[in-house]
Each structure stands twice: as C-alpha cells, then as structure tokens.
Amino acid sequence: MSQAATIIIADDHPLFRGALKQALTQSAGGTEIVEAGDFEEARKAARMHGEADLMLLDLTMPGGSGLTGLMMIRAEFQNIPVAVITASDDQATIRRAIELGASAFIPKSSGIEEIRTAISTVLEGGLWFPPGFDAGREHDPEIETLIGRLKTLTPQQTRVLGMIGEGLLNKQIAYELGVSEATIKAHVSAILLKLDVDSRTQAVIQMAKIGTAISA
Structure with a gap:
C-alpha cells in the first residue's frame, strides 16, 4: 500500500483499530484514518467523509446485524467501497458478503502485509478475497x-x-x-x-x- 487515502475503520475493538491504524499510516504517508466503534458511528463517519476511499467494516459490531449492516452501508453510501474485516471467515459468509457488495473480505487472522495488499487492491479498483476462496454457489x-x-x-x-x-x-x-x-x-x-x-x-x-x- 503506497497511496495516501481516507479510510474509515469501523470495528468495536479499540486495540484492533489502533493496530490497524498504525500499520496503515506507516505504510502510506498522509493516509487519514477515521475510527468508528459501532454501526451508527460508522454511518456518521461515512456521512462526514463522503469522499472516503474505503470503509473497513466489522460484521459483528454493535448495531450492525451481520451482513444486514453491510447491505445497509452499501445502500446508503454507494460511493464508498467496503472491505469486510471480521473473525468469521467461512466460505458461505465470504460468498454472501461478496453477493451483497463487499469489495474485499479480510479475515482478522490475516497478517498485516496481507491486509495491506487487500486494501491496496481495493483502492486501485480491484476486488480481494482470501487465498483459497471458492466462489461456488450458495449451499442454502x-x-x-x-x-x-x-x-x-x-x-x-x-x-x-x-x-x-x-x-x-x-x-x-x-x-x-x-x-x-x-x-x-x-x-x-x-x-x-x-x-x-x-x-x-x-x-x-x-x-x-x-x-x-x-x-x-
């Protein structure tokens, strides 16, 4: 990740937000990080930073209701790409997130370099999924x-x-x-x-x- 950008980190764990913020600002000078600790704060951040380049969205934040939260954010803020970053990384969840408009799905178990690569891919207009992801059909x-x-x-x-x-x-x-x-x-x-x-x-x-x- 080399380019400066405005990134909203929406996650309810302050330590994780802090670690991610440090990693992202170190890798790209001038990157602005906006933090949100729950779903409503994420919406407020998106309203205040309508030109943000990316939102990192935890699916299990308070008020987010899992994939419903992703669906709502994508509907309300269509110009802001969303990368899901969460502890749930089963194939079905990844597939459903992509179907509902996520530009990336980043497991929290990913290493920092992998997270940087995922974010860079989205900032450059691409999509990123975990290695080994099988984009097959929904099983339910x-x-x-x-x-x-x-x-x-x-x-x-x-x-x-x-x-x-x-x-x-x-x-x-x-x-x-x-x-x-x-x-x-x-x-x-x-x-x-x-x-x-x-x-x-x-x-x-x-x-x-x-x-x-x-x-x-």
Missing part, C-alpha cells in the same frame, strides 16, 4: 433466493427496508429521507412485492435471516 437455497430478491431492491428501497427493521413508521422514514409519506408507501409496496411477502413484519423477518446468516 433459501438464503440464495433471499439474496437474489434483496439484490433487486433499489438503494432507496434497501434503506427503507433497513428503517422498517429499526421500527420506524412510514412518516418517520419519510422525514429521515426527505420525501413524502406517499413515496415511502410506494417503496414499501415494492419491497413487499420483491421479497414476496405480505407484511412489513415478514419483510423484517426476511432481512433478519441475512443478519443471522453470518453464523451459518
């Missing part, structure tokens, strides 16, 4: 179908789905997104149709399956 047909349905949602619909999952009402979502309540109702109808469910509750249950899929 239900999750495979669900991910396929979720990928048909527009970024705004994904954000609306996330807010529904947070328990917000249509009028609250409309206020947060700066649109009319009628627009949100239209989004909700489209979400239910695309997910093949009949209610907001069922949609939240489907989304939760992605959040818990990290342990599958």
Whole structure:
C-alpha cells in the first residue's frame, strides 16, 4: 500500500483499530484514518467523509446485524467501497458478503502485509478475497433466493427496508429521507412485492435471516 487515502475503520475493538491504524499510516504517508466503534458511528463517519476511499467494516459490531449492516452501508453510501474485516471467515459468509457488495473480505487472522495488499487492491479498483476462496454457489437455497430478491431492491428501497427493521413508521422514514409519506408507501409496496411477502413484519423477518446468516 503506497497511496495516501481516507479510510474509515469501523470495528468495536479499540486495540484492533489502533493496530490497524498504525500499520496503515506507516505504510502510506498522509493516509487519514477515521475510527468508528459501532454501526451508527460508522454511518456518521461515512456521512462526514463522503469522499472516503474505503470503509473497513466489522460484521459483528454493535448495531450492525451481520451482513444486514453491510447491505445497509452499501445502500446508503454507494460511493464508498467496503472491505469486510471480521473473525468469521467461512466460505458461505465470504460468498454472501461478496453477493451483497463487499469489495474485499479480510479475515482478522490475516497478517498485516496481507491486509495491506487487500486494501491496496481495493483502492486501485480491484476486488480481494482470501487465498483459497471458492466462489461456488450458495449451499442454502433459501438464503440464495433471499439474496437474489434483496439484490433487486433499489438503494432507496434497501434503506427503507433497513428503517422498517429499526421500527420506524412510514412518516418517520419519510422525514429521515426527505420525501413524502406517499413515496415511502410506494417503496414499501415494492419491497413487499420483491421479497414476496405480505407484511412489513415478514419483510423484517426476511432481512433478519441475512443478519443471522453470518453464523451459518
């Protein structure tokens, strides 16, 4: 890693953030590191640094709900590439993260040089996966179908789905997104149709399956 960049490190372990920050700033002079200790802090950091070059996202941070957190970040901040960096490194989790828009998947067991290589690859516009990763098909047909349905949602619909999952009402979502309540109702109808469910509750249950899929 040689180029300077703005990188958001979103991880709830201060020691890990500190070690990663030190390694990255030593390898590229002028690199700006922004730290976040939970999912909401990660969102705030992304809003404040909309031109960030990369977010390193831990899937098990408080408030992140596993792969659902990745899906929400990708929907809300489409211009910021996301590299998942987590202790969960099974093939299914890696595959699902890639399907949901991760530019890299970096196991925390990786050595620092490997982490630097992964980050450099993403900063140069590439994708990086752990050595030996098999990009085969999803082994759980239900999750495979669900991910396929979720990928048909527009970024705004994904954000609306996330807010529904947070328990917000249509009028609250409309206020947060700066649109009319009628627009949100239209989004909700489209979400239910695309997910093949009949209610907001069922949609939240489907989304939760992605959040818990990290342990599958």
